[in-house]
Amino acid sequence: MPDPDPRDALELGTTTGSPLMVAATAGVVALGLAVAIGAGPLADVAARVGTDLRGGDSYREAVLGGGGR
């Protein structure tokens, strides 16, 4: 196995990221968990989105019906 590419080491360093970077990543991961925990409500909203998009009536009505509601 050859040595690690020196260019990489120069550009990126071999330290762990700053705590804030880890925190931001953790935040996104937590968001992913939140999606799993809130799967019920999310599925409900998605189901409503599905019926909305299938029909398209509410969309048409909102845009064309009252003008600017």
Add this chain to the structure above:
Amino acid sequence: MLLGGGLVVAAGYGVAGLLTSGDLLHGTVVHVELPVLPTYELPTSLVFEVGVLMIVVGLALDVLRTLGGEQEKMNAANLTMALLVGSLFSAGVYLLLSRSLVRVVMGVVLLGHATNLLLLQSGGRAGAPPVSGEAGYEAVADPLPQAMALTAIVITFAVSALLLALAHRSHELNDNEEVPTHSGPDEEDP
């Protein structure tokens, strides 16, 4: 309206930002107290950009005048225009397939022209210029495709400029502006 005005002003800034970023790509030392123009080092690229601008604007003006002018009895689907769009498209695609970035840019520009012509065609019959008070409602050409074509021209122009800047940068780095044969993400891998 205030909102519309704000959008326009902000979008102007945004475009200026893109142009500045194109400049920063050169790696010249820019003192960023004000977004001033740094010195360009390669005059050819500048000439190209000016040329592209002139082509775009010239063609746009020409087309707008032709379509908006006095040419009567144009059919909704004009055969000449359709042929022109078709040939521009094929020439554009041909250029796009070549390896040199400058040719690719030319191809992109041609494709952009073809689409703009098509946009104008989609507006149907030609008529008087769509300016309030000039002619009756019936005689006026459809203004919407013209507005869309203008937007599209601006976008194509900005991207062409950016691509040319990239081609220049690529030339600086590689001594040619061709797309390298292969260097995938796993090239660094032994």
Add this chain to the structure above:
Amino acid sequence: MTVDQLLVSLPVAAPLLAAGLSLLLSPSPGAQRVLAITVLTGVLVDGVLLLQRADAHGPVVAQVGGYRVPLGITLVGDRFSALMLVTSTAILLAVLVYAVAQGSSESSVGNVPSVFHPSYLALTAGTALAFLTGDLFNLFVGLEVMLMASYALITLGATRERVRAGSTYIVTSLLSSILLLTAIALVYGVTGTLNLAQLSERTAELPEDVRSWLSVALLVALSIKAAIVPMHWWLPESYPPAPAPITAVFAALLTKVAVYAVIRTQSLLFPRDEPWLLLLALAALTFLVGSIGALAQKNLHGVLSFLLVAHIGFMLLGLGISSAAGIAGSVVYLVHHIVVQAALFLGVGLVERHRGTASLRRLGGLTSTAPLLSVLFLLPALSLGGMPPLAGFVAKLAVLRAAVGADHGLTLGVAGVALLASLATLALVARVWAEASGASPARSCPILIPGTPSSWGRPPAAR
């Protein structure tokens, strides 16, 4: 009424304005950071309010400039767009924090931050416009604003590798934009309007063949941006060289905005009652090519890029089923996919900083030297693979249940392919984990076969 208008317009207008301000503020990076984070937080709050309102009272509509419907620019916030807005803004905000942290700890980048923030804000505005617009041409403009900003971001620093990737990316995106514009011109030529609501009324009256041609033209144009398989070639080429936070945003958002556009246009303009064979076939192809491509990669970036492509197939499958349940599945999957891709690419960024490389071979020992990091990577990876308690499982279940519920031979077949793709993903996750928990970075082991006995036995969590 004014509150409604504000809610819908703000996500577009505020970031654009802030982009301009940020450009003027470029001498003081600190102010830029504060501005960007403030604006994004504001947009996030706005999005949540919009979602609540749209869910309770139906779509929120604003006519920009006060013109009547077919003349002016319409902004529509319905459940779908609001949901997408919330998800994407949350990700944008998190990635911004990450990027700021990286920027402050990595001072060598020099003049980059002064362009980064304005471009990032413009990207936000473009994304919001693409989600909220009620007009086909403005959809194009929104995508274009977003892409313009992404061009600036992907070529930041302009090293050789980035210039090469950037040119591929820009030319491809530009080509797809031109195709989209062509499709829009055709739609306008046939129907005489570009307002989505009006279009949906007029397309219903078109002859069958014209309708399907328009539908395919729009699909082809958008599928390049969405990296649907025959048009996916640019994605694994152009994403990896960019800095980690930028890759994360691209992977999480750009293709998904295009998928949103596909779902929006196809479901609204060309509603179908039968499963759409073309889209189902594309979905199957996407699964296969993405998974097989991912198995052949030696680099975490490459693996993730191909998996990203493979999982686009789930959203296509949901849409292709053409039922309310199928679309709902696609929507859940969209949300999940945005979040999980961002998490994975950010995680890879951290790994890369830790290790100095993202090569699969040099991951060994990661679990012992950086356990937190490994967990942060493992969770979203398992979610992507569809492990039961995680979001990926929920999303996959929603799509697959709709596919089975459609009771059509082809949807069942494609669902089978989807399961295969999920298995491939899991195998890859297992392989990555096996590498990461291996003994030392310098160890060499056969990695091309995911099922080598030595790598199977080791990680209990990966099975």
